[in-house]
Amino acid sequence: xxxxxxxxxxxxxxxxxxxxxxxxxxxxxxxxxxxxxxxxxxxxxxxxxxxxxxxxxxxxxxxxxxxxxxxxxxxxxxxxxxxxxxxxxxxxxxxxxxxxxxxxxxxxxxxxx
Amino acid sequence: xxxxxxxxxxxxxxxxxxxxxxxxxxxxxxxxxxxxxxxxxxxxxxxxxxxxxxxxxxxxxxxxxxxxxxxxxxxxxxxxxxxxxxxxxxxxxxxxxxxxxxxxxxxxxxxxx
Numbered sequence: 001x002x003x004x005x006x007x008x009x010x011x012x013x014x015x016x017x018x019x020x021x022x023x024x025x026x027x028x029x030x031x032x033x034x035x036x037x038x039x040x041x042x043x044x045x046x047x048x049x050x051x052x053x054x055x056x057x058x059x060x061x062x063x064x065x066x067x068x069x070x071x072x073x074x075x076x077x078x079x080x081x082x083x084x085x086x087x088x089x090x091x092x093x094x095x096x097x098x099x100x101x102x103x104x105x106x107x108x109x110x111x112x113x
Numbered sequence: 114x115x116x117x118x119x120x121x122x123x124x125x126x127x128x129x130x131x132x133x134x135x136x137x138x139x140x141x142x143x144x145x146x147x148x149x150x151x152x153x154x155x156x157x158x159x160x161x162x163x164x165x166x167x168x169x170x171x172x173x174x175x176x177x178x179x180x181x182x183x184x185x186x187x188x189x190x191x192x193x194x195x196x197x198x199x200x201x202x203x204x205x206x207x208x209x210x211x212x213x214x215x216x217x218x219x220x221x222x223x224x225x226x
Contacts, residue, residue, distance in 0.1 A: 034214065043203045043217025044156070087155070089215075100171060101146065101215065105155035 004088045009108040018075045020107050022088030025069050033064060033071045036087045038106070044087060048073070075109075083111045116140070119204050119218040126225055132191045134221045136204030142216075144209040145187040146171075147179065149200040150220075156203065162187055163209070194225045 005023040012018045024033070032051055036044035048055055050062040050071070061074040075082055085106040117138040126132050136145065143164050148156040148171075158171030160179040168179050176198060178190045187206075191198055204218040 036215070041220070043205070043220055044215075045217065046214050049214065085155075100158065100161065100169070102158055102172060103148070103156040 003102075004090055004104045006086075006088055006104055006107045008105065009110070011110050011112065012078055013112050014079055015077050018078050018082070018109060018111075020073045020075075020086055020088075020109070021070055022073070022090075023070045024088070024090045027068050027090055031068075031090050033062065033068075034089045034091075035060070035062065035071075035073045036089060036103075038085045038087065044103075047086075078109075078111045080111050080113060082109065084109060117204060117206050117216055117218045119202075119221045121221060122219065123222045124224070126194050126223070128194060128196060128225055130194050132194050132223065134189045134191075134202050134204075134223070136187045136189070136218060138185055138187075138204075138206040138216075140206065140208070140216075141184055142206035142208050143184070144207040145181065146205040146207075146215065147177070147187070147189045148203045148205065149173065149198075150203060151200050159189065159202075191223075194223075196225050199223060199225045 034049040035047045037047050038044040048060050048062045050064050052064050055062045063072045085108050087103050087106040091101050120135045146161045147159040150156050157173050159173055159177050160171055162168045162181040165181050165184045181187050202221045205215045207215045
C-alpha cells in the first residue's frame with residue numbers, strides 16, 4: 001500500500017489559488033491517485049482522480065509528475081466554502097487485500113476573507 | 114437515488130452495551146467499508162468487505178464485528194461498547210472496478226457514556 005504524506009494545514013485567502021501537495025514515494029504501477037474533500041459533520045466526497053500528467057474538472061486540477069511520487073491538487077480562486085479537509089488516497093485497482101484503503105490525516109485548508 | 118444510508122445517525126449508549134450501526138447501499142457496489150473519525154483526526158479503517166460473505170480487517174478492528182450476508186448491507190457491531198469507541202462512524206462503498214472512487218454515507222455519531 002502506498003503511504004501518503006500531506007501538510008497538516010494550510011491557510012489561504014479568498015480568490016487565491018491553492019496547491020496542496022501529497023507525497024507517495026512507493027506508489028505502485030497500477031495505483032491511481034484520488035483526492036477527497038470533507039466538510040465538518042459530513043462524509044468525504046470525491047473531487048478528482050488521476051493516473052499521470054494532468055487532469056482537470058470543474059472543481060480542481062490534479063498535477064502528477066512523470067515519476068508519480070507526488071501529486072498536487074490545485075484549487076483555483078478559492079472561496080470561503082472551500083474550507084475543508086482534503087485527503088489524498090493512493091490505491092491500485094481492486095482485488096484481494098487492495099480494499100484496505102487507508103486515508104492519511106489530510107490537509108485542513110482554511111480560507112479567510 | 115438513495116445511495117448509501119446509515120442508521121442510526123445519532124446514538125448514545127452505555128459502556129458494556131452492544132450497539133449495531135447499519136449501512137445500506139442501493140448501487141450494488143462490491144466493496145463496502147467502515148471508518149471511524151475521532152474529533153480533529155483523520156479517517157481510520159475498521160473493516161472492509163470485497164463482496165458478500167467476504168470481510169477483512171482494517172487498521173483498527175479490535176472491539177468491532179462486521180458481517181455481510183447481502184451485498185447491499187454491511188452492519189458494524191460493537192459487542193461491548195467502551196468510551197474509547199465514542200466517535201463518528203462512516204460507512205462507504207465502491208464499485209471497485211476502476212480506480213478507487215469511494216462514496217461515503219453521512220455518518221453515525223456514537224457516544225458511549
